[in-house]
Amino acid sequence: MIKTSIKEFVLSELAPHFSGELADDFSLIGDGLIDSISTLQLVDFIEKKFGIEFEPHEVDRDNLDTLTSIEAFIISRQ
């Protein structure tokens, strides 16, 4: 559910020209699908959608690079 929602947002808003398969362990930042500003938009989306708040040091690749890591972070904060 969380992954589906993130995936939809990434594909429709952040990387609409991406035509490949967005697997759960696809490296969004590492493979350059989303840049630093898209990352901020993603954080903004997650905060609003899931009612959680990122601390400044949590806006990093460890938490945001894959659908799996994003889901794990959201669950840990809910």
Place this chain on the structure above:
Amino acid sequence: MLSHKSLGQWVRARFDDLATQPGFTTNQACNDLSNNRTHLELKQDVDHIQTQLAKIGVRAYDRVSLCTTKSCDSYAALLALVSADVCYIPIDSLAPSFRVGSIIRDSRPKGILIDLDLTDSLPNEFKNVPQHRIHNTELIYLDLGFEQLADVNKELAYILYTSGSTGQPKGVLISHANALSFINWAALNFEFSQADTFASVAPYHFDLSVFDLFVSLYWGAGVVLFNDQHIRNPLLLAQQIEAHGISVWYSTPTILVLMERYGKLGKYTHASLRTVLYAGEILPLTSLKSLGSYWGNASWYNLYGPTETNVCTWAKVSKQVTDNFDVSLIGQPCSHSTAHILSKGNIEPLGVDLEGELLISGDTVSLGYLNNKALTAEKFITCEAGIRWYCTGDQVRVIDGLGLKYLGRLDRMIKKRGYRIELDEVQTALEQCTTIRRAAVIATQDRDQEVNIVAFYETLTSEDLASQSARNHIERRLPNYMWPDRWVCLKSLPLTSTAKIDYQALTSHPALNPSQAPNIKEDT
């Protein structure tokens, strides 16, 4: 005036002077969010690195590249190069190896000081060279083996590479006199003191960093060093302003716009901010107003100047910004600069309503471009009166009582249906519009070679509303031949490594695919 022979002589004298003052052993000189140094510790690091470089064989007037992320270590290394009267050449640590290679081949430095973990990003031809670890740091010196010139230019303090319009980076030669003149002006033009804490947001390869690194040293104040990761995290920047009590901020408008948008400024107390400076682009009115409401204690200044002159004009921005505030005012010449205007082939002093290319003379005007006499001769001209002028390529107009107004880049001038159009004028008009967060206007040619004006924008409201209000705004202000042919709403505009709008990326933006219909609405 700073009468020192070199930037290095000034740095050495500065540390000697600080050493006699109370607080030398206790006051923080720099902090990179992981480590910090007092002035004494920083001086010891500088001496330590300088000694090691001397043992390796680096001598005064050599050229050495610096390819590092920003940290207390790399700041000390930069100061060690300066202090040894070595000309430093900062290279973007995130640049692709192709660009790093072309800068190294063009500048032929004796060696390169580089972060240990960045050596893999060097072009292969520079990997198998003698290497020297700099002890107690994460830096390594690679001996590139370029022959140093016999008739070396002893005047050079540093060389900054900027993007050339041809795609080949050009090295702007900055002399000791240039650097000292700028530092002297910047240190005294605003009300700084030893109690200030400076933010250093710009990377070393960007001339804004000269302000943070050396003006903080001038005052014996502290500087908080933000690296490339930090500056991409507006939440962290906002948090750190409060944590360190940052009082002086200097960045591009892009960083400010991102802070306003994503920094959750309302969460933090930023009462420490006293001086906010921005340069490099226009700060859109919406961001200026919003930031002003959070940072009410600060005095705001818009600084203007290409790398070839550093800051050469400045404008104080009113604390009470209204919707009529003109965001393109760049104010008056700095005390080290004289501004004239090239109008209809004549170089004329500033007169009300005069419009043309801005020319700058004075102590900060660069010696020219490295290995490019033709371009140097084209951009740096000497008039009949014997004055040497840098031709900025920027179009300005003199406004009565308000100083200079920036109209746009001359090379962003296009011709459409016979009309001469300044793309930046369209862009500035959009940035005055209160529903537009940021705008970037470019020209493209369609399949029939017809010129189209394309307005990319980020909005504060819904896309439909923004596009409608922006159109109304433009149509009330500009003649119809200047109206954009296409409007593309983006979630964010692409940026360059120096955090400015990346026009090159926009020209190849997928939304401009000719198979797509005009007036496309695009969400990326």
